Amino acid sequence: MTCALEFSPLNRQCQTAILTHSVILGVGSASFLRGTLLISAHPFLLRWLPFCRTDIIAHTYCEFMALVKLACAKTRVIRTYSLTVAFLTGGLDFLLIICSYILILQAMFHLPSKDALLETLGTCGSQICMILVSYTPAFFSFLTHRLGHHIAPHIHIFVANIYILVPPMVNPIIYGVKTKRIREKVLKFLFPLKS
Template sequence: MSDSNTTDYTNPSTFILLGIPGLEMVHVWISIPFCTMYIIAILGNFIILFIVKREPNLHGPMYYFLCMLAVSDLVLSTSILPKMLAIFWFNSREIDFSACLTQMYFIRCFSVMESGILVAMAFDRYVAICNPLRHSTILTNPIVAKIGLAVVLRGGTLILPHPFLARQWPYCRTNIIPHSYCEHIAVVKLACADIRVSSYYSLSVAFLVTGLDVFFITVSYIQILRAIFRLPTKDARVKTFVTCGSHIFVILASYMPALFSFLTNRFGHNVALHFHILIANVYLMVPPVVHPIIYGVRTKEIRDRLLRLFTHKGT
């Protein structure tokens, strides 16, 4: 019997996603906040793309990076939510093996890209506040394009080994993934092979990429805060500090839940599975919701043009 099961699950054609194990009875209720977050993320990021494209005055480095962040948020949230909602609403748990690896790749790839974009935006704010007279000469359109290309290539190439390594393992234990999406470690743990190469590579990428990105962001904002406290008037200091404070909040909202999820997945054996999976979902869905609000609605230029757009439609 065991031989038969082993043969059945070697290189399965499909995986079975359980959603949030232990909370199956409340899947429909859990879907409500996640669906709401998805709608906000889609509308908010599309609005930012629309306004920046429509307004020539917003064609500058900060808004180019903001558009890159919006595209990344749209891809990231769409990679996760439709399948998750299908599980919660229709009990549609099957996912094709190749589709699972593709989802895994897109989630990890665009998470890394998003981190790189946050570094680029921190650098833009650093130049704008600490060297305002040189901002237009340092961050020219060609430089912005090169930074954007570097961010995309870094995310695409660093994560590319993940699906290739995952595809080569034999899966002879089970095809059931106790998760709501194809999370990398949750998938490779099902392999009946030595997955240390995949695990160590994932760990290295996470710590090196995230560690370096957090370091550069921290250095940028330390310099920004030093420049803020040297501003001549109190009003200017308060205004700039509030803006940077909201940006710092976004960065913490992006990195802290991700770090918590990453550590509990590897070392938090006493953490309840359903709690870990909820955190893993939240850390991927909160940034696409928060980014258009903080970087979009709270940005005066975008807010003014959004109000003008609705005012014109009303008249």
């Protein structure tokens, strides 16, 4: 069982919030089932599409909308479904993250000490940077594939590659900057003292 202290602005006391194994299992199972149910239709939707132009995808990986664009049939229903799935996964998650950060910010500004406030702001700042780095190219990629018909294919490929490559690359940098020893070593490497 994992416990965390949670500040309640109503009674100005610390309360214990318990995150049990069953709660963690429930949240994890719900996330897994939602993703599986929404995305599992994609292969079946592609199977029924006729492909008569080419079998070469102008992409660095097998992206669903890149395959849909190769079809010789009308794909309006599939595009609508795919856009709905994108908003039910990424869009809904992003809205829930915003709501949780509003609640976190409300609780943060009721913290008793300035040091606790600064430490919490530092942690939240790193997380918000990582969320923006992950979600910005993802939403751009989702929306341009479905709505941006006049965007050049190489832009789609470039943004999709950013979406896949950049978040895992910058994750250790964003969280590593918070660690004092890592920050000191990086600064020493970038700006060595002259003797």
